[in-house]
Amino acid sequence: MAIPLDEIKRLIIDSIPDASIEIKDLMGDNNHYAATIISAKFNNLSKIDQHKLVYRALKGKMGNELHALSITTKGK
Amino acid sequence: MEIKKIIENLINDNEVCLFMKGTPDSPQCGFSMAVSNVLKHLKVNFKGINVLEDEKLRQGIKKFSDWPTIPQLYIKSEFIGGCDIVKEMFENGELKKIFEDKKII
Numbered sequence: 001m002a003i004p005l006d007e008i009k010r011l012i013i014d015s016i017p018d019a020s021i022e023i024k025d026l027m028g029d030n031n032h033y034a035a036t037i038i039s040a041k042f043n044n045l046s047k048i049d050q051h052k053l054v055y056r057a058l059k060g061k062m063g064n065e066l067h068a069l070s071i072t073t074k075g076k
Numbered sequence: 077m078e079i080k081k082i083i084e085n086l087i088n089d090n091e092v093c094l095f096m097k098g099t100p101d102s103p104q105c106g107f108s109m110a111v112s113n114v115l116k117h118l119k120v121n122f123k124g125i126n127v128l129e130d131e132k133l134r135q136g137i138k139k140f141s142d143w144p145t146i147p148q149l150y151i152k153s154e155f156i157g158g159c160d161i162v163k164e165m166f167e168n169g170e171l172k173k174i175f176e177d178k179k180i181i
Binding site (some may be wrong): 047048051052055060062063064068070071072 | 107138142143144145146155157158159160161164165
């Protein structure tokens with residue numbers, strides 16, 4: 001199963017409205033993505049908690065429909 | 077034994093524990109291979125646990141850490157992160173420092 005890039009972006013923005021997101025479809029298959037996400041919400045959070053915010057935004061899709069999304073998070 | 081207890085025993089009994097798809101010698105997923113290679117590069121002895129052999133463990137570890145993906149690295153019972161975090165910590169030197177501080181390498 002695959003998810004379009006715009007859908008991933010939308011889900012993240014829904015939960016993290018100030019996020020600036022750069023996302024790449026690595027293989028052009030709607031299934032292997034790399035995203036860099038910058039948000040003030042990440043400030044003062046551990047890396048684990050930063051990534052958990054993103055996973056929560058994706059509402060359980062990570063590890064299921066969405067197999068391969070590598071994430072880089074940064075505060076601002 | 078319930079799965080939570082099995083996981084606790086694994087991370088308590090092994091200083092460095094990697095829940096992965098496949099084995100360190102034969103990883104079945106690129107992300108698991110990447111973390112396994114980082115650990116090998118740092119010359120860390122680690123216990124690789126193949127979640128593909130046990131569906132209960134595969135689901136259990138995700139619940140245990142509230143983390144939806146495999147691989148997952150634990151050092152001295154502490155969850156360190158998945159592939160992205162481990163790679164980032166390897167590249168900026170943090171991971172090596174943790175192993176040195178904990179006298180593992």
